[in-house]
Amino acid sequence: MAHEGRQLGGSSSVNTRKRNVEHLEEATVDRKITKVHPFFAKPVETKPSGPFVWLDPLGPTKSCLHGINLKPTSHTKVAAFDLDGTLIKSDFSNRGAASDPHWEWWRASIPTKFKELHESGYSIVVVSNQAIKPLALKTFKQKIILIAAALSDVPFRLFVAISKDYYRKPMPGIWTEIVQIFNRDNVVIDKISSFFVGDAAGRQYTGRKPDFSSTDRKWALNIGIPFFTPEEYFLQLPTHSSFSLPGFNVSNLPNLPLLIPTSTPLLPDPPGKQELVMFVGYPCLGKTSFYRRHFEPAGYVHINQDILATRNKCVKTMREGLREGKSCVIDNTNRNASIRKFYIDAAKELNVCIRCFVFTGQIELAWHNNLYRAYNRPFSATPQEPRRDVVPYAAFTGFRDNYEEPKLSEGISEIKKVNWVFDGSEEEKRHWSMWLQVDGK
Numbered sequence: 001m002a003h004e005g006r007q008l009g010g011s012s013s014v015n016t017r018k019r020n021v022e023h024l025e026e027a028t029v030d031r032k033i034t035k036v037h038p039f040f041a042k043p044v045e046t047k048p049s050g051p052f053v054w055l056d057p058l059g060p061t062k063s064c065l066h067g068i069n070l071k072p073t074s075h076t077k078v079a080a081f082d083l084d085g086t087l088i089k090s091d092f093s094n095r096g097a098a099s100d101p102h103w104e105w106w107r108a109s110i111p112t113k114f115k116e117l118h119e120s121g122y123s124i125v126v127v128s129n130q131a132i133k134p135l136a137l138k139t140f141k142q143k144i145i146l147i148a149a150a151l152s153d154v155p156f157r158l159f160v161a162i163s164k165d166y167y168r169k170p171m172p173g174i175w176t177e178i179v180q181i182f183n184r185d186n187v188v189i190d191k192i193s194s195f196f197v198g199d200a201a202g203r204q205y206t207g208r209k210p211d212f213s214s215t216d217r218k219w220a221l222n223i224g225i226p227f228f229t230p231e232e233y234f235l236q237l238p239t240h241s242s243f244s245l246p247g248f249n250v251s252n253l254p255n256l257p258l259l260i261p262t263s264t265p266l267l268p269d270p271p272g273k274q275e276l277v278m279f280v281g282y283p284c285l286g287k288t289s290f291y292r293r294h295f296e297p298a299g300y301v302h303i304n305q306d307i308l309a310t311r312n313k314c315v316k317t318m319r320e321g322l323r324e325g326k327s328c329v330i331d332n333t334n335r336n337a338s339i340r341k342f343y344i345d346a347a348k349e350l351n352v353c354i355r356c357f358v359f360t361g362q363i364e365l366a367w368h369n370n371l372y373r374a375y376n377r378p379f380s381a382t383p384q385e386p387r388r389d390v391v392p393y394a395a396f397t398g399f400r401d402n403y404e405e406p407k408l409s410e411g412i413s414e415i416k417k418v419n420w421v422f423d424g425s426e427e428e429k430r431h432w433s434m435w436l437q438v439d440g441k
């Protein structure tokens, strides 16, 4: 690369440079064609030739591949391993070569170590994130067959998250599947004797780049099992204590009262005074739950654009409610003054007083709650409130980029702040408190 840079950036004529570039590009295209073409012409068979078998993929969209080597038994002790950069060498230089299933052990001692673990009563599982295109996925599956063939006397299970969803580390979906598989065999995993080894550990170094990610360490923290880096586990090197876990964690949230100010009542005092209540805030900050808990029992009409589909329909329903003498809650994000004006103007026409409740949580918390609701709410919570589809990230950045803080001058008589306070069982809180991220967010 350095040589090319010098050549292209040198004092030779523009035409020569152009030809060089074109020539380089043509050569690259030619190489690509000759490399890829035979693969299409002659598909490589992926049928199992050894002890490894792919089972049915797991999950509603089959986004978690699942395979077994030999016949793994469920034991109370689980030895879990990441794949790339932990068991086999990371293949960053070879990412483009989709048709090459070449691989190498991270260290030659790994097969012996696996045999020892198996013989000392551990269930071995391999947990891998792969975000690869269909062609590369085919090669990846071939590579797995080859790796398994080199472990022909060690039973293990393999789980591969192929989408950016609930199965992708640090999301705990694969562990949940493991627990269920073991439960079906009447085995309860002993988390204290189990462990996970991975290279995405968030390690910081002096004089060299930090680990590319910390998702393996976060996965072990989410599950609550001991974590080791490959160096610590396979090479018995001292614990690498300098690491950072970037991203959002609920443990950093300030402890705030639900409402500010606390001096004025949540519902009008005396009760029954007609009003319009407007909610403002990111999606997934508990606006609808807040309505259900506090305003629905007091007979407020619920106006929500997810249900009513258009703003016109929302304004119309609100007018009807107010004309009938009822109070209404506008349970939308209501991000700026021009959107709020539609409702404020209509309420003013009918001489109805307007209060605003601002849900103060920031984008990181809102996105976290979104991932929790869509992916990580424990099964025990499902009967009360079904899992929701994940809200796209654009809905959150759209709010952030267009937000205007509500002001009394918009025609609002009072603005109250609603702070996020988690409401749920201990089990739900444990799941909500995990490191949740999909696609780096």
Ligand SMILES: [Mg+2]
Pocket: 082, 083, 084, 085, 086, 198, 199, 200
């Ligand atoms: Mg890795």
